[in-house]
Amino acid sequence: MVRQSFLPRWMHRLYARFFGYFWLPCPICGRCFGGHEGVHLLYLNASTGQMVCRACRDEADRKNRKNRFIRGNLRWIGSGMRIR
Numbered sequence: 001m002v003r004q005s006f007l008p009r010w011m012h013r014l015y016a017r018f019f020g021y022f023w024l025p026c027p028i029c030g031r032c033f034g035g036h037e038g039v040h041l042l043y044l045n046a047s048t049g050q051m052v053c054r055a056c057r058d059e060a061d062r063k064n065r066k067n068r069f070i071r072g073n074l075r076w077i078g079s080g081m082r083i084r
């Protein structure tokens with residue numbers, strides 16, 4: 001299994017809480033991750049995606065290719081965060 005990062009999870013959780021990032025379970029593996037840990041998206045449809053943790057980036061890419069979703073302007077629902 002790919003590590004999410006070199007820092008322990010509790011440090012990421014503190015960072016996310018302290019700086020106002022979300023802390024939510026990854027839609028693929030279910031492990032919690034923070035909004036500061038990069039932008040890797042699992043597309044729900046052509047215009048909407050859901051952030052996944054770093055460890056699931058490749059899996060998200062594979063699913064996106066399978067579903068023929070390409071990178072574009074996205075709006076991530078759930079946190080009010082917009083990605084262009």
Ligand SMILES: [Zn+2]
Nearest residue numbers: 026029053056
């Ligand atoms: Zn994950």
